[in-house]
Amino acid sequence: AQSVAQPEDQVNVAEGNPLTVKCTYSVSGNPYLFWYVQYPNRGLQFLLKYITGDNLVKGSYGFEAEFNKSQTSFHLKKPSALVSDSALYFCAVRGRTGANNLFFGTGTRLTVIP
Amino acid sequence: DADVTQTPRNRITKTGKRIMLECSQTKGHDRMYWYRQDPGLGLRLIYYSFDVKDINKGEISDGYSVSRQAQAKFSLSLESAIPNQTALYFCATSDGAGGHTDTQYFGPGTRLTVL
Numbered sequence: 001a002q003s004v005a006q007p008e009d010q011v012n013v014a015e016g017n018p019l020t021v022k023c024t025y026s027v028s029g030n031p032y033l034f035w036y037v038q039y040p041n042r043g044l045q046f047l048l049k050y051i052t053g054d055n056l057v058k059g060s061y062g063f064e065a066e067f068n069k070s071q072t073s074f075h076l077k078k079p080s081a082l083v084s085d086s087a088l089y090f091c092a093v094r095g096r097t098g099a100n101n102l103f104f105g106t107g108t109r110l111t112v113i114p
Numbered sequence: 115d116a117d118v119t120q121t122p123r124n125r126i127t128k129t130g131k132r133i134m135l136e137c138s139q140t141k142g143h144d145r146m147y148w149y150r151q152d153p154g155l156g157l158r159l160i161y162y163s164f165d166v167k168d169i170n171k172g173e174i175s176d177g178y179s180v181s182r183q184a185q186a187k188f189s190l191s192l193e194s195a196i197p198n199q200t201a202l203y204f205c206a207t208s209d210g211a212g213g214h215t216d217t218q219y220f221g222p223g224t225r226l227t228v229l
Binding site: 046100 | 219222
């Protein structure tokens with residue numbers, strides 16, 4: 001079975017500090033991994049995805065994520081947080097075979113404090 | 115994403131009523147999806163369609179039906195709404211070219227309340 005865990009419901013960080021939003025996954029074989037962001041009253045916006053190759057993936061708005069196969073993790077990071085980064089972040093996984101479904105985590109609410 | 119639109123954006127209905135949520139896209143994508151979002155549960159897949167003639171059940175299809183009227187349109191129906199179908203519903207699309215690497219693009223959502 002495929003699944004994603006986002007262990008933190010809420011992350012608070014001061015503006016200008018680095019931020020990390022955690023994600024671990026479970027999938028048979030190698031995964032495809034995605035991060036989405038949801039701003040209030042908006043749909044999900046795609047940030048970045050890991051397919052293969054370099055374990056550090058760079059995405060939109062200065063975000064990046066690091067794939068760690070041994071720890072089955074795909075944490076989202078940004079070197080310097082902005083107040084405008086405050087939103088709900090979702091990690092998602094899809095296996096390379098079988099059903100094409102994306103499996104989402106429960107989301108992490110990021111609050112950047114001015 | 116403005117290329118994926120959903121109507122209505124908000125809807126309040128009563129138990130037992132039939133309701134249809136509509137999704138349209140101008141991205142030219144073959145694949146379309148319906149998800150529901152509940153607090154603390156993330157997004158769960160209801161139905162998906164890989165082309166006009168292809169409809170597949172997702173994780174939580176009971177109580178829902180869909181219709182793919184055209185490449186650009188994918189509707190979700192609740193035949194007899196019940197309160198636990200109160201949720202935020204999202205439509206998404208993908209082009210299918212990447213297979214399992216596909217990125218899905220989401221509409222703005224429909225907030226449905228069943229009283």
